[in-house]
Amino acid sequence: MHAPIAKYLEAEGIPVRIAILDEPEHGLTEEVLSQTDVLTWWGHRFHGDVDDAIVERVHQRVLDGMGLIVLHSSHFSKIFKRLMGTFCGLYVRNAAEKERVWVVNPAHPIAAGLGDYFEIPQEEMYGEPFDVPPPDALVFVSWFAGGEVFRSGCCYHRGHGKVFYFRPGHETYPVYHQPEVLQVIKNAVLWAAPSDGIDQRPDRTTSKGINRSEPLEALS
Amino acid sequence: MHAPIAKYLEAEGIPVRIAILDEPEHGLTEEVLSQTDVLTWWGHRFHGDVDDAIVERVHQRVLDGMGLIVLHSSHFSKIFKRLMGTFCGLYVRNAAEKERVWVVNPAHPIAAGLGDYFEIPQEEMYGEPFDVPPPDALVFVSWFAGGEVFRSGCCYHRGHGKVFYFRPGHETYPVYHQPEVLQVIKNAVLWAAPSDGIDQRPDRTTSKGINRSEPLEALS
Amino acid sequence: MHAPIAKYLEAEGIPVRIAILDEPEHGLTEEVLSQTDVLTWWGHRFHGDVDDAIVERVHQRVLDGMGLIVLHSSHFSKIFKRLMGTFCGLYVRNAAEKERVWVVNPAHPIAAGLGDYFEIPQEEMYGEPFDVPPPDALVFVSWFAGGEVFRSGCCYHRGHGKVFYFRPGHETYPVYHQPEVLQVIKNAVLWAAPSDGIDQRPDRTTSKGINRSEPLEALS
């Protein structure tokens, strides 16, 4: 799935590196992550094969400031469920039906360049209720020909990092070759890039309370 | 810590049952949880002693519809961290200093009966940044004499359940004997009670996608 | 439109009083409003005939704590636009098409008793983009047979008051005779009822800054 996305982003001037499940550490070594500003994640049948230690590493990196773009069936990836704290279930039907993605927050940068809506001719349906926390910003809602709706573009702030869930992208349709879909992914990558570097103060993440024994008023 | 809270809630007509860490299954058996509408959680030094299986059981019950009130140092309980998906760290100083709890959403039912603010004469300080998701509703912000602020009343919708974090309650001060604090806990219990029963459809929680093979349009 | 709603709410034990456009002050005198906890508003073609002074009176009462339920075409009422601060436009088509109202926040009290969705056999379509502020809580999203979606249940906290916009209710279909629709209206009335009485401190509303010349620290 990654080839058309990588090709498009590179053509737009965004350097891309690819990591796949079969690589050692799934290609997500400490060194690779330390050089990554935004991670785009697509998975489907093999979520269970992802090493828990790598999930924790990515989780830490997101809370430190790395952006995370979660695509389509990655709603059930370990890393997304870890960040959401919910079951992340939904309804599904794979019947090559039409999806129409509506913009419900036209001021949001992830909606740039799209107009009121765009269509995907053939897609797998995902339907509500989608068991995620109410998003900090809801950008897209999808309509499906079979009768369902779905919150297809959901933004979250978590720690120092930004997370965007984007629904489209079933592997049996050419969704990631469609210009509007690629435009959204690019918008999301730019939105999710760390605004303030990466915060790696270790006590921030391991301590239930960082001790500040003196009143600030005494110090300042 | 639980005695004054239980006594107050019972006097207000809310039946209360107590569960403590040292009981088998920490007192949170399947049977007990199945009879619980809202669970109030206070813990401090022994978060690590809570059995992971019980945490998963409570987590499931919350997403099924049970309310959860998370008190003070329980910000670092396993169940709260599980639900939030973040590190839940903060700054801390225990210097018996004054806390003033400000209402920032006077329309919210958890703020009922409080006026613009109330004071706690001596408290442990908790300071921002508090590493939790932006709350779905922010009800209280605390001022501390030493120079910090804190988001002290945070509401979350998670699955079918409601979660409320409430900051005050250090064990060395008589915080849970103070009327305004008890009023907030009562307000929160009423707010968090399941509005629509408990949803226990098993596939809702175990499946990444519940199959709906026929279009709704064909069915209806 | 009001008869079936009033009849249902009264049967549910909620006292109802009716006010219509043609009455003096549209039936919304100071005295009537002072006895009103929640106001349900339905209007269509005659928004322009509503007296601005009455709109200001209702606006003041909402910010003081009165709940407001805004139904269907009242999205373009003066009072709703006044409270939202946006244009409140949308897309419309009256073609007796099917609407399916999906619950996207099952923990919310306004969703009580509904299941995953309910259907309205024939309705006027309202489509996104709906020019309102992002709701504080989004409860429903509608699917329409003609291809659109709509944020059909939107909660707002404004001042001491709660506002709920609920989309269904075109006058040429028996929408307000449908049990699920009436259930939502009842849920919304209970949710919007003032949690803490009515706040009528006059300087709260007329002053850009209420003077507090002494530090609280000096007073307390």
Place this chain on the structure above:
Amino acid sequence: MHAPIAKYLEAEGIPVRIAILDEPEHGLTEEVLSQTDVLTWWGHRFHGDVDDAIVERVHQRVLDGMGLIVLHSSHFSKIFKRLMGTFCGLYVRNAAEKERVWVVNPAHPIAAGLGDYFEIPQEEMYGEPFDVPPPDALVFVSWFAGGEVFRSGCCYHRGHGKVFYFRPGHETYPVYHQPEVLQVIKNAVLWAAPSDGIDQRPDRTTSKGINRSEPLEALS
């Protein structure tokens, strides 16, 4: 007040144009607004002198996509109250007291470059309750030496435009000469810049419902 802000933004490569109350149309002619991406607004004693027609013009432009940065006492400007739909009151004390501005959303681009907090040595106090809608994103909360807190950095999406309220800036202290304050204003200007141009379809703003007589399904 505008000189240090304008000087700083221009040094950062952002072209600035200045408009003042005493100019014809307050300097905010149709032509000027049509060339403005982000408008920064500061006013204090003379809110009442701002022409209502100019307020409507700016309101329209914001909903079309222009960013608006509302500074300090402009919380009570006509344009901010028009956009918020609430009274926008607060508590005030001018006693040259210390303000400490805390970051509560470190992932947000407006918090870039600030650390956990920054201090303003002498400021006018603004205190909660602040009568505005719950912000779409809350970035800053202030602590004041006299005992109050305040939501000092509030983001709103309204129509196609973004609005940011930023509290500091009393005219008798050198607040706008302080680097952290200028940094926030620059961050906010970049955040509020239109992400997708300006939407000027006239029927979007004047019609309660833009007619779409044919189903999209028939058209596509």
